[in-house]
Amino acid sequence: MKTPVEGFSKLSKAEKIDWIAQNCTEDPKTSKQLLERYWNTDHQVQKLHDEFIENTLSNYYLPFAVAPNFLIDGELYAIPMTIEESSVVAAASKAAKFWLDKGGFKTEILGTEKVGQVHFIYKGDPKKLTVFFATLKPELLQSVSAITQNMEKRGGGINHIELRDLSDKIEGYHQLHCTFETLDAMGANFINSCLEQFAQTLKEKAKLHAAFSEEEKNIEVVMSILSNYVPHCLVKAEVSCPIAQLETKDMPAEEFAQKFLRAVNIAKVEPYRAVTHNKGIMNGIDAVVLATGNDFRAVEAGVHAYAAKEGHYSSLTYAKIEDGIFTFWIEVPLALGTVGGLTSLHPLVKLALDILQKPSAKELMRIVAVAGLAQNFAAVRSLVTTGIQKGHMKMHLLNMLNQMGASENEKQQLVEHFKNHTVTNASVKEALEKIQSQK
Template sequence: MTKPIQGFSKLTKEEKIDWIVSNYTHDAESAKIILKRYWNDDEALQNLHDEFIENTITNYYLPLGIAPNFLINGKLYAIPMAIEESSVVAAAGKAAKFWLDRGGFKTTILGTEKIGQVHFMFSGDADKLKSFINSVETKLRSEASDITKNMEKRGGGISKIELRDKTADLDNYYQLHCTFETLDAMGANFINSCLERFAKTFKQEALHFSEFDETEKNIEIVMSILSNYVPNCLVRAEVSCPIDELADNDTDANEFAKKMIQAIEIAKAEPHRAVTHNKGIMNGIDAVILATGNDFRAVEAGAHAYAAKDGKYTSLTDASIENGIFKFWIEIPLAVGTVGGLTSLHPLVKLALEILQKPSAQELMQIVAVAGLAQNFAAVRSLVTTGIQEGHMKMHLLNILNQLGANETEKATLTEHFKKNSATHSAVVEAFENLRKGI
């Protein structure tokens, strides 16, 4: 039985690898070979990667693809996407091409406000607490000025500090609810630093507030942390065209528009469908977030919270037909950055941002939202026409063939075969086995 290890973080990378493969793999030498295969030959670059996180033993690669032909507000983009799932990049590119000659994508920034909170417990007089907050706000801002001065020079900083009474939800629970503008930075470190300074000043000033009795002066600070739910850091992306322009190959424009509306209405009404519907949106969004070195977990959490903002989990996209015009759009909260974090460290992140023509944070919000909308359009379009599996399984074909150990000639032969046949997993296995047998 493997024993717990002390001081793992102090081991060299080689020692960490030796320990993990010896204790947790069946073939230590093979495991070690796999881990070292993914090291970068450039020692400086590998050292950079090793220092991104703790206890690194190797790199974990994801494919970086390009979805071209995105016309956004009249400007043409090729969008980098880092993702492992088959058909996502192809679907995004297909949607971009579809809308390229139909006016492209239009986007609008609806807000850029970020949120952070100091959570605290107070069992005294609520009116006294309100009076204290009013008296201390200027002090809170001035005491944090060393943190905010550079952000303020660029036009950002602290927007608002307000007291929120949450005692109806939890006894004695209050918040300092604070809003921020962080410009091209995602702003997590900036916001958290401000909040921790607020908490320190807040607690100190309470000790000297004359209206508090001795018990009320001992405010209990529980924690100070930004929120990844940013409903006022919001972007809208949309496409539209006359219904008759939706005709494509064998698709009847009116029938297609009707089914698209129905599909969206189902996702709005049924949470089980809405979750999968929104997952498809996040396929596009997460892929761009990853490629640009942003925090996809934060974006995911905020997006799904926004989908449930009215008390029921529902679709993030919407569609309508008005006066013969088909419209398809998304409104989604996106807190992203183009400076700080990995954006200035990871070479591929820097290259991805260069490919995107060095966008500001607001421009990146718009690009990311478009990627999500395009992905959703492509997915729903497939669902209401040919079905999702035809395109997905053909894109997944090479993964299945690689699992089966097909050589390049076999891959070429079977790829050609499945251009005209349904590429289910069992069908691919059967065709591969028949090919090997010479049938």
């Protein structure tokens, strides 16, 4: 791209594709064919996808899979997962099968509270602002009654509004710290609408407050926005069994339990390990969040902030051994929705929720937390026994063979060959070249 483009958003999709192909790619003809090849043949579905975001050219496909045999609170689930990384679905399925005859996964909702804030500057007497807020609070609630009435009918709404003085950090900086219950909706639009109305009411009422000086009346609202840090929208998932049931062909049960415990404890105290440890958890969490049409960027941000809540970054999972019982669990913040947004628009999202038996937001929190815990169990189990590469690289084998241009027959031969050989890029390349040279 050598020059800026004017009015790109006003072009038709075909015109956008032509411009991108001609101005931004080495082979315009092939680029155009590729973009068109990934269109959905159902015109209505394609139109739906085109309207999700702006300047759409085509669709970017990710695999949609399921991990079966998850026993969660006595109910069996096949969990939909959307992810491109090899071995994630296989690892989750393996963990689900491992715990199936050991009581499965137990979960508990610890809270569902979400947060939003009005950030503002007030350069005046803090005591006056405190007195003003006491009279303002009921007016704030009244100002959003039209927004909250439907949510309140369903049992949700605004939980609390608190005035916070943070002027020791930034001169004049204060905030309205607000908490919400949004039930089965993720609630971003609801929360932001309430906050923006709060901000308007705050400014209007401040101008009329007799006790304020002229400077104090001119409150400056900086921004009104929900927070993706939701430490009180929290779910716990857990597995446990007698140590003897941890016996595997790779390692005796007692040795495995102790090594597993040490591995988790290392992730509790060592941030370099904790980041990768938690990334493995998010392999499971993000895959289900994406499959169910939720905002995985918001979940990631909130989860990693929670992992640092003690002042240093740490593991999201915990393990212990007491009285011969091995217990492994996770506590994780998850602000999810099962109504609104893509949940009612994207055909595969609707199917994913159908596969999950049409869960409420709380039920989805439980399922997603379990997916994260299962993924972490599988990863740590591999790390302390056979090593992570043995299983991961075998799952990655087909990707490597596709990149090397192997035929279907060659792939079949090499999949069989590497059942008993170590998979590396060099070893796969050598084995493929050997087969091809024999022809």
